[in-house]
Amino acid sequence: MVLGAGSPSSAEAVARGAYLAAAAGCGGCHTDSERGGQAYAGGRRLATAFGIIATPNLTPDRATGIGRWSGADFIRAMRWGIAPDDTHYVPAFPFPFYNRLTDRDLADLKAFLDSLPAVSRPGIEGAGSTALLARAQVAVAVAATPSPGAWQDDPAKDPVWNRGAYLVASLGRCGECHTPRTLLGAPDPHRFLAGAPAGSDGKPAGKKFPNITSDRKSGIGNWSEDDILGVLTTGDTPTFDEVGGSMVEIVKNTARLSEPDRRAIAVYLKSVPAISSAEQK
Ligand code: HEC
Ligand code: HEC
Numbered sequence: 001m002v003l004g005a006g007s008p009s010s011a012e013a014v015a016r017g018a019y020l021a022a023a024a025g026c027g028g029c030h031t032d033s034e035r036g037g038q039a040y041a042g043g044r045r046l047a048t049a050f051g052i053i054a055t056p057n058l059t060p061d062r063a064t065g066i067g068r069w070s071g072a073d074f075i076r077a078m079r080w081g082i083a084p085d086d087t088h089y090v091p092a093f094p095f096p097f098y099n100r101l102t103d104r105d106l107a108d109l110k111a112f113l114d115s116l117p118a119v120s121r122p123g124i125e126g127a128g129s130t131a132l133l134a135r136a137q138v139a140v141a142v143a144a145t146p147s148p149g150a151w152q153d154d155p156a157k158d159p160v161w162n163r164g165a166y167l168v169a170s171l172g173r174c175g176e177c178h179t180p181r182t183l184l185g186a187p188d189p190h191r192f193l194a195g196a197p198a199g200s201d202g203k204p205a206g207k208k209f210p211n212i213t214s215d216r217k218s219g220i221g222n223w224s225e226d227d228i229l230g231v232l233t234t235g236d237t238p239t240f241d242e243v244g245g246s247m248v249e250i251v252k253n254t255a256r257l258s259e260p261d262r263r264a265i266a267v268y269l270k271s272v273p274a275i276s277s278a279e280q281k
Contacts, residue, residue, distance in 0.1 A: 010111060017112025020105055023261070024098075024171040025253040030055045041065070041119040048092035050134035054124045061118040074110045075103075079149065081138075088135050097173035100151040100166070145186045160260075164268025167261060172254065177209040177246060194219070194275035211277045214270060218277035228266035232257075 021027060032043035032055075042057035042065075060067035066074070073084045081088055081095035089095060101109075151170060153162040168174045179187040180196035195211030195218070213219040220228065227238040232254040235243045243251060254262060 013108045013111035014115045015112075016105075017108035017110070017115075019256075020109055020171060021112055022256040023167075023253055024173075025249060026058065026109075028249055028252065030058045037121070038119045040113065040116055041121045043121060043124050046092055048090065050090040050092060050138075053090070053092055057119065057121045057124065058113050059116045059119040059121075060114055061120050064121050064124070065118060066113065067118060071107065071110055075106050078106055078109070080147070088138050090134050090138050094173045094176060096145070096147065097170055097176060099147040099149060100170040102150050102166075105170075160264045160267050161271060163261065164264035164266070167257070167265050168268055172250075172265065174212070178212050191275055193269075193272055195277050211275070212269060213272045213275045215274035215276050219274060220269070221274055225263065225266045225270055228269055229259075229262055232262045232265060 027040055029044060029046065030040050030042050031037055032041070032045075034044070037043050038059075040058045041061075042055045044055045046053050046055060057065040059065040062068050069077075069084065076082050077084075077089065078095060078098045078101065080099070081091070081093065083089060098106075151166045153159075154165070157165075175187050175193060178193045178195060180191050180194065182188045193212045194215075196209045211219040214221040216222050223238055231237050231243060232251065234255070235248065235251040237243060254265070257265075
């Protein structure tokens with residue numbers, strides 16, 4: 001099936017999907033920029049807690065990409081982390097956050113990926129044997145972690161708050177690094193965005209993920225909405241510092257959001273209940 005051919009509604013879906021993919025950084029992980037790989041054709045080697053994983057090819061190539069995937073295959077992978085062959089992905093692929101994406105956003109992302117030129121990229125090492133073992137273990141952990149599914153707006157809050165909350169929970173995956181894990185490896189619901197000694201990938205050791213709740217002492221409670229907007233736009237903090245580490249790649253993504261979307265994230269973050277880092281065990 002040839003998608004994106006002419007009809008205005010499909011062109012709109014492709015454009016929306018392109019925006020969402022840019023803001024999520026799908027291309028960042030799924031492009032082997034270091035070795036001159038083509039956009040979205042995979043092969044970037046990511047150092048993860050599950051070993052080195054080369055990302056898969058997301059272009060519509062039928063043999064080495066996802067050109068044979070149905071819309072249902074795509075939703076199952078993105079929302080539940082399950083491959084068409086029923087194996088489970090490791091959460092180096094942020095599917096636990098993409099779990100919250102709406103049906104419409106998932107459909108638009110698929111429309112965008114379908115519109116890309118098919119790139120054949122054979123020989124991506126893919127998930128090696130250690131990753132395969134990890135995948136089996138992940139299947140158990142994922143089954144034990146309730147995934148709420150598509151985001152539902154909170155009718156008691158205004159649309160800007162809801163937009164910000166949605167972006168943080170899904171595409172922005174802020175909790176992946178800024179929320180500590182329970183012993184089972186799931187984000188600790190009692191310490192949402194309260195900072196973590198290490199991210200979901202269990203590394204890099206010693207690199208602290210700051211508390212971004214509205215706590216005035218250990219969080220960013222003293223930051224204004226514009227301060228937060230600033231860091232998400234340029235990476236500059238109100239103390240004339242610049243964020244580093246893994247946040248650099250995230251800022252590349254948030255910088256591609258529209259200003260209203262970035263501001264919505266700032267509005268929402270200001271509302272996140274204060275949790276003190278001092279209470280952390
Ligand atoms: C932080 C890096 C990262 C980001 C961001 C990311 N992915 Fe991935 N993705 C991965 C990794 C790693 C895998 C392979 C996981 C495995 O093999 O268990 C993967 C797997 C996939 C797969 C399964 C492909 C296959 O052939 O089985 C799809 C589909 C996918 N990603 C789509 C997306 C989309 C769409 C986005 C943006 C909304 C995205 N990814 C963002 C790292 C990422
Ligand atoms: C892949 C991990 C990762 C993700 C995902 C992530 N961050 Fe960060 N973030 C970091 C790290 C690491 C730092 C600390 C950077 C430094 O020390 O220079 C940081 C710093 C920050 C800071 C500055 C805090 C301070 O006290 O200086 C803010 C604000 C922030 N992140 C917001 C966000 C938001 C909002 C999201 C979601 C859109 C997000 N982060 C997603 C890793 C991440």
